[in-house]
Amino acid sequence: MNEITLKVIRDNREIFQSDKHWLFPLFDLxxxxxxHNLDVSKAEIYDKIVGKAAAFLILRLGVGMxxxxxxxxxxxxxxxxxxIPYSYNTLVDRIDCQTEEILRNINDPxxxxxxLHERAR
Numbered sequence: 330m331n332e333i334t335l336k337v338i339r340d341n342r343e344i345f346q347s348d349k350h351w352l353f354p355l356f357d358l359x360x361x362x363x364x365h366n367l368d369v370s371k372a373e374i375y376d377k378i379v380g381k382a383a384a385f386l387i388l389r390l391g392v393g394m395x396x397x398x399x400x401x402x403x404x405x406x407x408x409x410x411x412x413i414p415y416s417y418n419t420l421v422d423r424i425d426c427q428t429e430e431i432l433r434n435i436n437d438p439x440x441x442x443x444x445l446h447e448r449a450r
Contacts, residue, residue: 332377337392339372352428355386356449362390369393379404379417380424381432385441388413401429410436 331348337358338344345361347354354376362369371393376383379397384407387395395408400417401424408415423429428448435441 334377336375337372352382380429382428382445384408385438388438389442
């Protein structure tokens with residue numbers, strides 16, 4: 330059995346989980362939210378690793394709160410700018426991932442989404 334990398338809790342109930350890696354759990358969550366017309370504004374995301382790319386996707390989803398096992402300072406900047414409450418176990422300067430570097434100087438969520446969507450293909 331694979332380890333859960335992301336789960337979403339709303340009203341004390343788990344409404345989504347994934348054991349996929351990279352940003353695929355968040356893309357799958359986006360599909361689930363759209364398909365089932367889910368309101369995640371009061372939901373909490375628990376993610377194993379949150380870098381700047383994940384932060385932009387979480388922002389796009391409109392999730393109410395984020396908890397990360399590991400979070401990058403770049404992700405914190407996204408959440409701080411947009412007032413999304415977050416917590417974490419470990420703060421790192423950056424996630425050792427090419428996507429984190431690609432988005433380093435990107436601050437427009439729509440541009441970031443287009444880049445991420447293309448990379449996910």
